[in-house]
Amino acid sequence: MPIIDQIAQYTDDLIAIRRDLHQHPELGMQEVRTSGVVKKWLQEWGIETHTGIGKTGVVGVLKGQGKAGRTIGLRADMDALPIHEKTNLPFSSKTAGVMHACGHDAHTTMLLGAARYLAENPNFDGTAVLIFQPAEEGLGGARAMLADGLFDKFPCDEIYGMHNNPNGRPGSVGVKPGQAMAGADFFDIRIQASGSHAAMPHQSVDPIVIASSLVQQLQTIVSRNVPPVEPLVLSVTQIHSGSAYNVIPSECTISGTMRYFSLELADMVRKRMKELCDGMASGYGIEISLDNRNIFDVLVNDEALSQVMLDIAADVVGKDNIAVTPDVVTGSEDFADMLRVIPGAYCTVGHEGTLPLHNDGFILDESILPVGASIYARIIEQRTSANI
Numbered sequence: 001m002p003i004i005d006q007i008a009q010y011t012d013d014l015i016a017i018r019r020d021l022h023q024h025p026e027l028g029m030q031e032v033r034t035s036g037v038v039k040k041w042l043q044e045w046g047i048e049t050h051t052g053i054g055k056t057g058v059v060g061v062l063k064g065q066g067k068a069g070r071t072i073g074l075r076a077d078m079d080a081l082p083i084h085e086k087t088n089l090p091f092s093s094k095t096a097g098v099m100h101a102c103g104h105d106a107h108t109t110m111l112l113g114a115a116r117y118l119a120e121n122p123n124f125d126g127t128a129v130l131i132f133q134p135a136e137e138g139l140g141g142a143r144a145m146l147a148d149g150l151f152d153k154f155p156c157d158e159i160y161g162m163h164n165n166p167n168g169r170p171g172s173v174g175v176k177p178g179q180a181m182a183g184a185d186f187f188d189i190r191i192q193a194s195g196s197h198a199a200m201p202h203q204s205v206d207p208i209v210i211a212s213s214l215v216q217q218l219q220t221i222v223s224r225n226v227p228p229v230e231p232l233v234l235s236v237t238q239i240h241s242g243s244a245y246n247v248i249p250s251e252c253t254i255s256g257t258m259r260y261f262s263l264e265l266a267d268m269v270r271k272r273m274k275e276l277c278d279g280m281a282s283g284y285g286i287e288i289s290l291d292n293r294n295i296f297d298v299l300v301n302d303e304a305l306s307q308v309m310l311d312i313a314a315d316v317v318g319k320d321n322i323a324v325t326p327d328v329v330t331g332s333e334d335f336a337d338m339l340r341v342i343p344g345a346y347c348t349v350g351h352e353g354t355l356p357l358h359n360d361g362f363i364l365d366e367s368i369l370p371v372g373a374s375i376y377a378r379i380i381e382q383r384t385s386a387n388i
Helices: 011-023 032-044 104-120 141-147 207-225 263-284 303-317 335-339 368-383
Strands: 048-053 057-063 071-077 127-133 158-165 173-175 178-181 183-192 232-240 251-260 287-296 299-301 322-324 344-350
Touching (some): 011 032, 032 048, 032 057, 032 127, 071 104, 071 335, 071 368, 104 158, 127 141, 141 335, 158 303, 158 335, 158 368, 183 263, 207 251, 207 263, 232 263, 263 287, 299 344, 303 322, 303 368, 335 344, 344 368
Parallel strands (some): 071 127, 158 344
Antiparallel strands (some): 057 127, 173 344, 178 299, 183 251, 232 251
8 A cells, every 4th residue: 555545635735734834933832823723724624623732732633433442642743943944945934043944844744634534534443643742842842741631631552653854765664663762951051250351361260261171071971981882972062151352251151962862871971960060160169050951751662563653654655665773863852751651653754855854954855745644544544443
């Protein structure tokens, strides 16, 4: 079974929905228009619709007309990134500084495509729970939906998600069973020292010099404390200080992220970061505060359901285009939080493209839309069966 014929016939409609979402991107927890678009289409197709789950999240519930079978969840993310788009596409973002550079507009569209097909062909067992999640890009959308009782209100037996992958292999589907994507912390380190005239540095305790030294020390944590065979990343991504050429400032802030797969190693890194900050503060007689926040859990795919997802994807893209992905990914995905509660799997779907995700020139290959929609639809048709 290739792409579902009926979904293939929706292709122009799916492209129109996706381009509309692309032109009107919204950051996490601000997806008011996006959730409104989702609500509009779900209700138009006669799907029971719930809004305000996790602030801007939307959940559709569609009962099949078959036997009283199982309940399967499908999840798509809706938020965009704080990036100014430079694609020059005719449907480029109309919101300065905000762009769908990660394909969430496509994820939402693919799930809408599956929703439409299932609403028009409800001859499946059980129930489909269609989850449109806000704020995946580090703002805790999954946790917000869970805190709002997502799976208490809409219990699921299994849950599935997917992400586009610009790997140049259209229709290729990969799943990494077990640990698949890294957990992540975000951190901010605030150095409060003493400023002065830049021509009289001896009157200061220079926070920029201290920050420069601290960044170097932080980089030794992985190289000198983490076993070389263990994947762990600690990256400083921001340094903010100063406002003039002739002023040594009194404060400096360092920010960044840690990505990990071992909870024990992550705790060790957090401890070493605190020790280095405290040691530097003591040595210079200043104050250094560390705010370390866990943002993502390690994404763990259920071993058996990973193979289930691949087998279903093979019905759509062919057996030659599916693969068990051998390597973990140090990127993170908050679908991990849902997988900690409900067993399931998360796959990537390949498409044409030469630029990576989170790039201001990223262009999505829209041929992926009916592929993803068909995989989602087949999951519901096969996994809601009362006989599993």
